[in-house]
Amino acid sequence: MTTTPYLAVRDLTVAFGDVRAVSDLSYAVPLGRTLAIVGESGSGKSAAALAVMGLHDPATTRITGSVTVGGAEVVGMAPAELRALRGSRAAMVFQDPQSALHPYFTVGAQIAEAYRAHNAVSRRAARAHAADVLGRVGIPAARRRLDDYPHQFSGGMRQRVMIAMALVNDPKLLIADEPTTALDVTVQAQILDLIADLRREFGSAVVVITHDLGVVAEIADDVLVMYAGRCVERGPTRTVLGAPAHPYTWGLLESIPVVAEKPARLRPIPGSPPNPRTPPTGCAFHPRCRYPERVGDTACRDRMPELTGDGDRLSRCHLPRPDQVFRAEVLPLLGTGDQHVR
């Protein structure tokens, strides 16, 4: 890839007291591309996203490493400069719409305010722009709905209002934290289409955080899999989901019953994610992994594997020839994928 990435994260570490939520995370997103970050709850997805937006409380959070947005360093950026960045060049759609929409102000007032914070325009002009953006995210009769309060919208519409608010200043970077987790599949499909359209229309860099690999398959160019605060696998979506190299990614795929076919049986990952206060030694996944014996002696328990790989796909695992293991032992469990619905 020749494009310089708009968002570049290098060796990012986020710690709350003695809890290390994110360790040594690196990734890059060029303009016009979508990266999905997947992982179980507590794996550090949100903590990493908030660090990119400079939204952590510096009094309680220790952040090291580097995050650049359009060339500007976010780690250590002054609060005023951060405010200028957020909402103009970079915007975030939060996991919980309740937390980001104020219940006592009309939707129109909130969107107009977000616009006026970064543009010297009249109230009238800001209101017209708000109606415009609401219409763009597919709210019918947008002008009339400006004076409604958040509770007067359905869950899916509130999520669209949130996206409208994030887009009001045409950001070059959009981060959406589980934007569809609480929504029905029909509404989820609308929101995913919307995010895809916006990327196409404005050529922004997009990061979507999700725990749903189906969502990843649908909208992401690249995917990054997190486990216990670290990237365990990263690469183009077709490669990572089509021929994954990490046992955790295999486990996720083996755990999901897909709509298009009926698997004989799921093969869940045993156990549960580690407690971030007492992370396992060596490879954090080793207590749940099927392959440490295959690696030999106690390497998985003793040594943290490096993130290594060929070309644009990286994986963090000691297992030799994971491609062969995947083809011989995992792929047969995943079905053929040719029994489509309809």
Place this chain on the structure above:
Amino acid sequence: MSDELLRVEDVVKHFGPRRERVRAVDGVSLELAEGQTLGLVGESGCGKSTLGRLVTRLLAPTSGRIHYRGTDIARLTERRLRPFRSDIQMVFQDPYLSLNPRHTVGAIIGAAVARSGERETRTRVRELLEVVGLDADHVDRYPHEFSGGQRQRVGIARALATRPRLIVADEPVSALDVSIQAQIMNLLQDLRREFGIAVLFVAHDLGVVRYFCDRVTVMYLGKVVETGTAQEIYTRPRHPYTQALLSAAPDLSVVRTGTPRPRIRLTGDVPSPVDPPSGCRFRTRCWKADDLCAVEEPALTGTDEHVAACHHA
């Protein structure tokens, strides 16, 4: 059905005052045989949980009949319901809210075990913990000492304590992480095979339902729009709403096949259940709707294997 366990007939549940009556369940019929699994799917608010609560008689229906092994339990008094309560159990979505935080899991499960001596109860509780894959020595721990998946196992052990024939599972895995969801689904699958328990499985995840269920019922705004064997519903959906629902589900297999499935995109939101559209309730979002759909409500028609309610299916 020869070995019929449950037959719900034209059951209605309305909430609220006359003027703002919420038609949560509005004339639903379904059947479940012994040991069978029926998936109940549909968008948020279509009445799935309400129907589940009617079947377990946590709610009383406004009208209609609920035949359980030949007895209509729709209108039974609490006292007459008691023997049925142990037969029909419920597993809830949220393993955090459904267990009393001040009681040990031993006490929670023990309270559901049929009355017997303290020693016997404890033995049975330990046995149940092992059946659901928990450590029997954790009997004196409190819910907060368990992870989400483990708590869901406690909820399942509690449901099994009465040796039920029917379990209503309302979104039993949707609050859990993907890797834990698969553990719980396999557990439910094993238990129902081992004990021959029938399951009414409420879920919005269509992949989970396909994995788990023999038959599927699709609901829209308090009504059944389609019912059939899982194979029929997933490979030959007839109702436009079912087709849209299936095509909207994000699908992983696109990665392996490279060809995305054709999509049907529904626009707009589900109308209010206080004032549902005339005729076919789906017509405000249906791309096949015509004048007939606005005036005449379509009836469920088809074969034993597969029925749908649509004028133009």
